[in-house]
Amino acid sequence: MYQKLLHSTNRLHPRAFDFIQLMRLDRPIGTYLLLWPTLGALWIAGAGAPSVKNVIIFILGVILMRAAGCVINDFADRNFDGHVSRTKKRPLATGKITTKEAWILFAVLVTLSFGLVLLTNAATVWLSFGALAVAALYPFMKRYTYYPQVVLGAAFSWGIPMAFTAETGSLPTEAWLLFIANMLWTVGYDTYYAMADREDDLKIGIKSTAVLFGEADRIIILTLQGMALFCLILAGVRFELGQWFHLGLFIAAACFAWEFWKTRTRDPLICFKAFLHNHWAGLAILAGIVLDYALKTA
Numbered sequence: 001m002y003q004k005l006l007h008s009t010n011r012l013h014p015r016a017f018d019f020i021q022l023m024r025l026d027r028p029i030g031t032y033l034l035l036w037p038t039l040g041a042l043w044i045a046g047a048g049a050p051s052v053k054n055v056i057i058f059i060l061g062v063i064l065m066r067a068a069g070c071v072i073n074d075f076a077d078r079n080f081d082g083h084v085s086r087t088k089k090r091p092l093a094t095g096k097i098t099t100k101e102a103w104i105l106f107a108v109l110v111t112l113s114f115g116l117v118l119l120t121n122a123a124t125v126w127l128s129f130g131a132l133a134v135a136a137l138y139p140f141m142k143r144y145t146y147y148p149q150v151v152l153g154a155a156f157s158w159g160i161p162m163a164f165t166a167e168t169g170s171l172p173t174e175a176w177l178l179f180i181a182n183m184l185w186t187v188g189y190d191t192y193y194a195m196a197d198r199e200d201d202l203k204i205g206i207k208s209t210a211v212l213f214g215e216a217d218r219i220i221i222l223t224l225q226g227m228a229l230f231c232l233i234l235a236g237v238r239f240e241l242g243q244w245f246h247l248g249l250f251i252a253a254a255c256f257a258w259e260f261w262k263t264r265t266r267d268p269l270i271c272f273k274a275f276l277h278n279h280w281a282g283l284a285i286l287a288g289i290v291l292d293y294a295l296k297t298a
Contacts, residue, residue, distance in 0.1 A: 018091045022074060023067035029276055035062045036282035037182045038159035040289045044239050045167035048293025054166050058159065061116045068109035069135045075102050076139035084200040123165040131158040146212035149190040153183035174238040181231035188224040189278040191217060196272040218263055225256040241292050248288020252281035
């Protein structure tokens, strides 16, 4: 249904789907991976009852900023994507969209996102500049460091402190446990993503944790995921979360174990599926948070 709706826009304008692809609206997995931990932080900050206004602001903000991140990523990789089998048909790589058009779209998306942030408070507005900085910096890091996934982790975790300041006007120390947990988790799943492109990346000189970790990739990913769960357990203690939250963590741990087992052959397609599978781990953790507060209140 969602895919048909997106493709139908092509009838309205022949180039519409090119821009949809550039923003990756036809591939919402990245939006989910960014949205679940952000909403989880918002639920904790609001003690299970975040304001409807903030929920709407952060859902729309995640969609817009993830789209903006995809645009700037494809701009940075426009001369490389054509040499990678999985990305060679992206609109900037094929010339269907010009760099000028991409910059205009990026500016529009960021402006709309900033407009949403202005509906919150001063502390959240100031934090938003950091969010923009790391989001714009990430795509260029793969040329200079083997740790671009760490920068992506920061970008995908920045909504967590923003959720707390938007909901409460303050940023408790415990919120950083959620931030660190999400960073570790992001580095893990994006390493699976990078493993799918590793052979092409080695040929064209692109750096990633998948290249750096080599044969130790899967065990390092599992370790990162375990550390993320440990940080979440600590956060759960500090925020007094109960059994439903821990059930969500258990389901996430089962997801991580499944990914570790399935990727034992390091087949690129399976590694990519393992990356996609993290959506379910994130959703399980969010569901655990929401249920814990809802049933506790009941």
